[in-house]
Amino acid sequence: xxxxxxxxxxxxxxxxxxxxxxxxxxxxxxxxxxxxxxxxxxxxxxxxxxxxxxxxxxxxxxxxxxxxxxxxxxxxxxxxxxxxxxxxxxxxxxxxxxxxxxxxxxxxxxxxxxxxxxxxxxxxxxxxxxxxxxxxxxxxxxxxxxxxxxxxxxxxxxxxxxxxxxxxxxxxxxxxxxxxxxxxxxxxxxxxxxxxxxxxxxxxxxxxxxxxxxxxxxxxxxxxxxxxxxxxxxxxxxxxxxxxxxxxxxxxxxxxxxxxxxxxxxxxxxxxxxxxxxxxxxxxxxxxxxxxxxxxxxxxxxxxxxxxxxxxxxxxxxxxxxxxxxxxxxxxxxxxxxxxxxxxxxxxxxxxxxxxxxxxxxxxxxxxxxxxxxxxxxxxxxxxxxxxxxx
Amino acid sequence: xxxxxxxxxxxxxxxxxxxxxxxxxxxxxxxxxxxxxxxxxxxxxxxxxxxxxxxxxxxxxxxxxxxxxxxxxxxxxxxxxxxxxxxxxxxxxxxxxxxxxxxxxxxxxxxxxxxxxxxxxxxxxxxxxxxxxxxxxxxxxxxxxxxxxxxxxxxxxxxxxxxxxxxxxxxxxxxxxxxxxxxxxxxxxxxxxxxxxxxxxxxxxxxxxxxxxxxxxxxxxxxxxxxxxxxxxxxxxxxxxxxxxxxxxxxxxxxxxxxxxxxxxxxxxxxxxxxxxxxxxxxxxxxxxxxxxxxxxxxxxxxxxxxxxxxxxxxxxxxxxxxxxxxxxxxxxxxxxxxxxxxxxxxxxxxxxxxxxxxxxxxxxxxxxxxxxxxxxxxxxxxxxxxxxxxxxxxxxxxxxxxxxxxxxxxxxxxxxxxxxxxxxxxxxxxxxxxxxxxx
Numbered sequence: 001x002x003x004x005x006x007x008x009x010x011x012x013x014x015x016x017x018x019x020x021x022x023x024x025x026x027x028x029x030x031x032x033x034x035x036x037x038x039x040x041x042x043x044x045x046x047x048x049x050x051x052x053x054x055x056x057x058x059x060x061x062x063x064x065x066x067x068x069x070x071x072x073x074x075x076x077x078x079x080x081x082x083x084x085x086x087x088x089x090x091x092x093x094x095x096x097x098x099x100x101x102x103x104x105x106x107x108x109x110x111x112x113x114x115x116x117x118x119x120x121x122x123x124x125x126x127x128x129x130x131x132x133x134x135x136x137x138x139x140x141x142x143x144x145x146x147x148x149x150x151x152x153x154x155x156x157x158x159x160x161x162x163x164x165x166x167x168x169x170x171x172x173x174x175x176x177x178x179x180x181x182x183x184x185x186x187x188x189x190x191x192x193x194x195x196x197x198x199x200x201x202x203x204x205x206x207x208x209x210x211x212x213x214x215x216x217x218x219x220x221x222x223x224x225x226x227x228x229x230x231x232x233x234x235x236x237x238x239x240x241x242x243x244x245x246x247x248x249x250x251x252x253x254x255x256x257x258x259x260x261x262x263x264x265x266x267x268x269x270x271x272x273x274x275x276x277x278x279x280x281x282x283x284x285x286x287x288x289x290x291x292x293x294x295x296x297x298x299x300x301x302x303x304x305x306x307x308x309x310x311x312x313x314x315x316x317x318x319x320x321x322x323x324x325x326x327x328x329x330x331x332x333x334x335x336x337x338x339x340x341x342x343x344x345x346x347x348x349x350x351x352x353x354x355x356x357x358x359x360x361x362x363x364x365x366x367x368x369x370x371x372x373x374x375x376x377x378x379x380x381x382x383x384x385x386x387x388x389x390x391x
Numbered sequence: 392x393x394x395x396x397x398x399x400x401x402x403x404x405x406x407x408x409x410x411x412x413x414x415x416x417x418x419x420x421x422x423x424x425x426x427x428x429x430x431x432x433x434x435x436x437x438x439x440x441x442x443x444x445x446x447x448x449x450x451x452x453x454x455x456x457x458x459x460x461x462x463x464x465x466x467x468x469x470x471x472x473x474x475x476x477x478x479x480x481x482x483x484x485x486x487x488x489x490x491x492x493x494x495x496x497x498x499x500x501x502x503x504x505x506x507x508x509x510x511x512x513x514x515x516x517x518x519x520x521x522x523x524x525x526x527x528x529x530x531x532x533x534x535x536x537x538x539x540x541x542x543x544x545x546x547x548x549x550x551x552x553x554x555x556x557x558x559x560x561x562x563x564x565x566x567x568x569x570x571x572x573x574x575x576x577x578x579x580x581x582x583x584x585x586x587x588x589x590x591x592x593x594x595x596x597x598x599x600x601x602x603x604x605x606x607x608x609x610x611x612x613x614x615x616x617x618x619x620x621x622x623x624x625x626x627x628x629x630x631x632x633x634x635x636x637x638x639x640x641x642x643x644x645x646x647x648x649x650x651x652x653x654x655x656x657x658x659x660x661x662x663x664x665x666x667x668x669x670x671x672x673x674x675x676x677x678x679x680x681x682x683x684x685x686x687x688x689x690x691x692x693x694x695x696x697x698x699x700x701x702x703x704x705x706x707x708x709x710x711x712x713x714x715x716x717x718x719x720x721x722x723x724x725x726x727x728x729x730x731x732x733x734x735x736x737x738x739x740x741x742x743x744x745x746x747x748x749x750x751x752x753x754x755x756x757x758x759x760x761x762x763x764x765x766x767x768x769x770x771x772x773x774x775x776x777x778x779x780x781x782x783x784x785x786x787x788x789x790x791x792x793x794x795x796x797x798x799x800x801x802x803x804x805x806x807x808x809x810x811x812x813x814x815x816x817x818x819x820x821x822x823x824x825x826x827x828x829x830x831x
Contacts, residue, residue, distance in 0.1 A: 368610030378524025
């Protein structure tokens with residue numbers, strides 16, 4: 001997980017030629033305004049069975065390929081990194097067309113070039129060597145700032161989790177069921193915002209947040225959901241105060257441990273995605289809060305946690321894929337508006353009050369968001385190489 | 392600069408040596424050509440079949456694995472010789488933003504064209520995004536041949552409301568189908584703003600196409616209903632043998648065939664004169680009628696052979712019209728049997744559906760058999776997913792179905808529980824996208 005690696009596709013082909021621009025002068029694409037640091041574009045002669053790359057090596061930096069298709073099939077040109085990860089590609093190079101591809105490779109290494117006549121198969125491949133090291137991109141500082149920002153967010157949520165749980169536990173121990181019920185949800189919201197962090201401590205998560213089925217794994221049923229069941233279904237029991245004490249102790253431990261977590265841009269991005277997976281698999285299904293039905297409150301907290309994680313990454317994403325930032329903003333707006341219809345004061349309607357059509361409406365918006373958020377880890381980890389910019 | 396490198400071409404075909412279909416069994420199409428397909432064996436070819444008009448998009452492909460051209464005057468998947476498998480999906484548009492819808496149609500066109508040549512839905516879609524990227528192609532068709540995939544789009548009447556400014560562009564023939572006698576329609580299996588029909592000779596290829604199309608559409612469209620078809624029930628080309636439906640009878644003997652271009656022009660393609668003015672985008676298109684027809688196969692299976700044959704009006708083994716010997720003999724509706732009753736009963740399906748009894752109405756049928764689990768009371772939920780392509784549904788499908796719904800004795804064994812109508816725009820020209828003339 002190198003934070004310094006920067007592989008970025010700079011620009012697409014210089015232009016979409018008028019179709020049928022089939023001239024012997026090679027079409028009129030890119031006048032190569034940005035000639036590569038290696039000294040001018042590398043010519044690629046692509047036919048139905050050949051891929052002639054005029055140079056098999058280049059210096060790190062912006063590398064420009066000029067692809068001319070003199071064959072009879074539509075072709076594509078790729079620059080691959082290890083494991084066939086795409087560093088850059090240009091597609092739909094029709095016969096007679098000439099198109100340009102620029103890739104930015106900051107570090108030395110061995111890559112692979114490939115023409116793919118007919119668009120299928122492994123393509124006609126050759127090794128391509130990059131030498132030297134380019135100036136690092138500004139994204140590295142942005143990543144470092146994102147990590148600091150996210151640590152601060154987790155610290156703030158941890159503090160809120162601790163104080164909220166202290167109040168909730170006190171009400172349970174005082175036998176005040178009505179008060180405990182009102183404090184249950186606020187105590188859990190910060191938990192739901194940073195759940196992927198908490199879940200990384202495998203043994204504590206089932207103690208704090210396990211459902212009744214943890215007994216199938218030989219564990220006692222403890223934590224928030226045991227108290228949820230007591231409060232909403234069974235009434236407080238003789239061991240409820242002890243369960244509450246244990247919950248608070250476990251929460252204190254996890255808050256302490258959270259301070260020591262090392263985040264990376266990738267782990268923050270993956271956490272943002274995992275929060276939405278939580279919504280899809282445990283909230284919208286009513287699985288999580290099966291006694292209190294406060295799933296929509298949790299869902300809001302999951303969304304807030306996801307959005308906050310992405311907010312610290314915004315400068316990184318903006319630099320590498322600005323379109324994605326716009327799409328994320330729109331998708332968050334969409335689901336937040338859909339969810340907020342069910343807001344009642346400071347809380348949300350019980351999930352059980354929603355009609356199947358209303359649940360479907362939320363699911364549709366969640367799918368929109370999840371598709372976009374799923375793209376973020378690849379973008380922050382690998383630059384645009386993660387989700388190739390096509391030309 | 393070093394010398395130009397020109398490595399030897401690798402075969403741009405999927406590396407897989409074993410056809411999925413080879414593992415799954417011999418397709419009906421292979422049987423036509425008389426070529427046995429075995430494990431890892433060569434692909435079936437249709438070389439023995441009659442050659443079709445070279446210029447026609449209906450030209451039989453050289454192999455069941457070969458690609459079928461995506462672009463052309465008409466969309467593929469209509470007069471294309473019917474592939475063995477189908478996955479059909481109806482979608483509702485969930486945005487009110489016309490630009491988003493247009494953008495999706497462009498993305499769909501690109502992905503569909505790629506998939507029809509056997510390529511990933513996006514370049515490097517399976518692994519090219521690297522270990523931390525989400526694959527842009529779902530991968531289950533990676534390495535499979537093109538398998539004759541066609542992807543066909545249609546626009547439902549509901550798309551032409553006030554959301555996208557298309558109300559004035561609606562062709563007059565695109566009207567929601569009327570209710571028919573005996574209909575038992577399930578709204579969750581009916582209608583839709585859009586449809587995508589994916590047909591292929593490998594079910595995995597068809598499902599892959601729909602799955603990736605749906606995925607590209609999140610935020611713009613949402614799945615309304617979906618139907619798998621596991622076996623074609625129509626032949627749309629003289630190069631194909633007539634398949635059987637789940638009643639065990641040959642279906643589509645008298646279907647329109649791609650090799651009859653004049654008939655296809657008369658009965659399938661919308662002409663320029665049909666769609667004057669704002670609806671001119673539809674010229675060269677056709678209307679797709681979809682009906683999910685549940686068959687009470689358990690009841691049918693307890694019906695004796697003579698009753699079955701009298702219901703259909705054809706013999707079960709050969710598919711010959713009753714009173715005749717061969718499948719392609721013309722039915723003689725005046726012919727009397729030994730009992731002096733009509734050889735083909737007055738309420739037989741063939742009689743009621745025949746063009747000679749419907750003022751010359753013909754339709755292009757392209758349906759598929761389905762079995763969707765059970766009905767929950769101990770029976771298979773099986774039947775025919777009927778698809779027909781017509782030039783004007785109100786003049787062709789509607790009167791035909793009204794005649795059948797009123798009298799057809801087959802109604803005792805079937806019920807229509809899903810229904811939809813879509814306008815399939817003409818084919819996509821080079822550089823164009825699905826529906827470009829409509830959104831221009």
